[in-house]
Amino acid sequence: MEKRMTEQKLNKLLKTTNLYKxxxxxxxxxxxxxxxxxQSLSKAPSGKIHIVKLGKKVQYYLRNQSSEKGGxxxxxxxxxxxxxxxxxxxDEKILKEINKELQTLRHLAKKPEGSTNRIRQTYSNNxxxxxxxxxxxxxxxxxxxxxxxxTPYEGKELSDQLPFYETKRKERVRSKSELNIANILExxxxxxxxxxxxxxxxGKLIYPDFTVLNVRxxxxxxxxxxxMMDDREYANQAVFKMKQxxxxxxCLGDNLIITEETSANPLGTDEIKCVIKQLxx
Numbered sequence: 001m002e003k004r005m006t007e008q009k010l011n012k013l014l015k016t017t018n019l020y021k022x023x024x025x026x027x028x029x030x031x032x033x034x035x036x037x038x039q040s041l042s043k044a045p046s047g048k049i050h051i052v053k054l055g056k057k058v059q060y061y062l063r064n065q066s067s068e069k070g071g072x073x074x075x076x077x078x079x080x081x082x083x084x085x086x087x088x089x090x091d092e093k094i095l096k097e098i099n100k101e102l103q104t105l106r107h108l109a110k111k112p113e114g115s116t117n118r119i120r121q122t123y124s125n126n127x128x129x130x131x132x133x134x135x136x137x138x139x140x141x142x143x144x145x146x147x148x149x150x151t152p153y154e155g156k157e158l159s160d161q162l163p164f165y166e167t168k169r170k171e172r173v174r175s176k177s178e179l180n181i182a183n184i185l186e187x188x189x190x191x192x193x194x195x196x197x198x199x200x201x202x203g204k205l206i207y208p209d210f211t212v213l214n215v216r217x218x219x220x221x222x223x224x225x226x227x228m229m230d231d232r233e234y235a236n237q238a239v240f241k242m243k244q245x246x247x248x249x250x251c252l253g254d255n256l257i258i259t260e261e262t263s264a265n266p267l268g269t270d271e272i273k274c275v276i277k278q279l280x281x
Contacts, residue, residue, distance in 0.1 A: 005139075005147045014119070014138040016218050020111060027105040034098050037091045049074075049085035060085075141215050145191050148213055155195040156207040167194075175227050177267045178209060181259070184272045185212060190280050198222070200248040206241070212257075214280050221279065222250055223257040230262035 050061040050071050060082050061071030074082055117140075123131065124140035131143075139147070158172055165173050167182040171194050178194075185192045195207040210223035222245070228234040242258070250256050257275060261267040 004150045007148075007151050009135075010144065010147055013136070013144070013218075016216070020108070023105050023108045027102065027109065030098050030102055030105070034095065034102065037095045037098070041088065041091050041095070044088040044091075045084065047085070049082070049089055051086075144218060145213070145215060149191050149193075153193065153196045155197070175225075177225055177227055177259075177261060180267070180269055181210060181223070181225060181272055184269060184276065185210070185280075188273075188276050188281065190276060191215065192223075200244055202244070202247065204244065206244070212280060216281070219255065221255050221257050223259070223275075225267070226258065226260045227267075228262070229260050230264070 047062050047064045050063050052059040052061065060074040062074055063071040120138045120140045123134055123136035124143045158174065162174060165176060165179040167173060167179060168186050171182065173179050173182055173194060182194060191213040193211040195209065196211040197205055198208055199205055208222040209225050212221045212223055214221060226238045245256060252258060257279060259267055259271065259275065
C-alpha cells in the first residue's frame with residue numbers, strides 16, 4: 001500500500017499561486033487603457049504645456065516646439081485649453097509607464113505552458129515505491145487529495161438514538177441538512193471529512209461539521225451548519241463556538257463557512273450549491 005504524506009508534509013508543499021492568472025488579467029486591463037490613451041492622444045492638439053511653479057502659484061505656457069525655452073503664456077481664464085494640455089501631458093507620461101509594465105508582463109507570460117503541472121507530475125508520475133522515498137516540493141491534485149483524504153482521524157461518536165441518515169459515501173451524519181451538504185459536496189467532487197477533530201489554540205478539541213478542501217487553492221475550510229437557530233440555547237452555543245473559532249484564526253470570510261436554518265426556514269439545496277460554487281470550486 002502506498003505510503004501517504006503526513007498533513008505536516010502537505011503543508012510544506014509549494015503554495016498555489018494566482019500570479020500568472022493575475023498577470024494575464026492585468027496585461028489585458030493595461031492594453032485596454034493603452035488603446036484608450038493612444039486614441040485620446042491622437043485627437044489632442046499639437047504642442048506641449050509647460051508649467052512654472054512660483055511658490056503656491058502656477059503659470060502655464062504653450063510650447064509648439066520641444067526646443068522652445070519659453071512658450072506662449074496661457075491665461076488661467078482659458079480653462080478648457082489648460083485642461084486639454086494638462087490631460088495630454090498626463091496621458092503621455094502614463095502611457096510610458098503602461099508600456100514599461102506591459103513589457104514586464106510580456107516577459108512573465110513567456111512562462112512555459114503547463115510548467116506548474118510538470119513540476120507536480122515530476123513526483124506524481126512515479127510508481128508508489130519511488131514516491132515513498134522522495135521528499136517532493138509539489139504533487140498532482142490527485143495525489144494531494146489522496147494524501148489529504150487518507151490522513152486517518154477518529155470522528156465524534158453518534159448516539160444510536162439519533163435519526164439514521166447515511167450519505168452516498170456510507171457515512172452516518174446527524175441531520176437531513178448535513179446529509180444534503182455531504183451528498184452535494186460529493187456530487188461536485190469536493191473532498192471533505194465529516195466531524196474531523198480540530199484542536200483550537202486554547203487546547204480545546206472540537207469537531208467541525210465538515211472540513212472541506214478547495215483543491216484549486218489547496219485551502220482548507222471549516223463548514224459549520226447551525227440547524228436549530230430558533231432554539232435560544234442552541235443559538236447561544238453556536239455563537240460561543242464561532243467566537244472560539246475566531247480566536248484560533250478560523251474566521252468567516254476567510255476559512256470558515258456557516259450555513260443556518262430554523263424550523264420555518266430550512267436550508268435549501270440551492271444555498272448549499274451557491275456556497276460550493278463561490279468558495280470551493
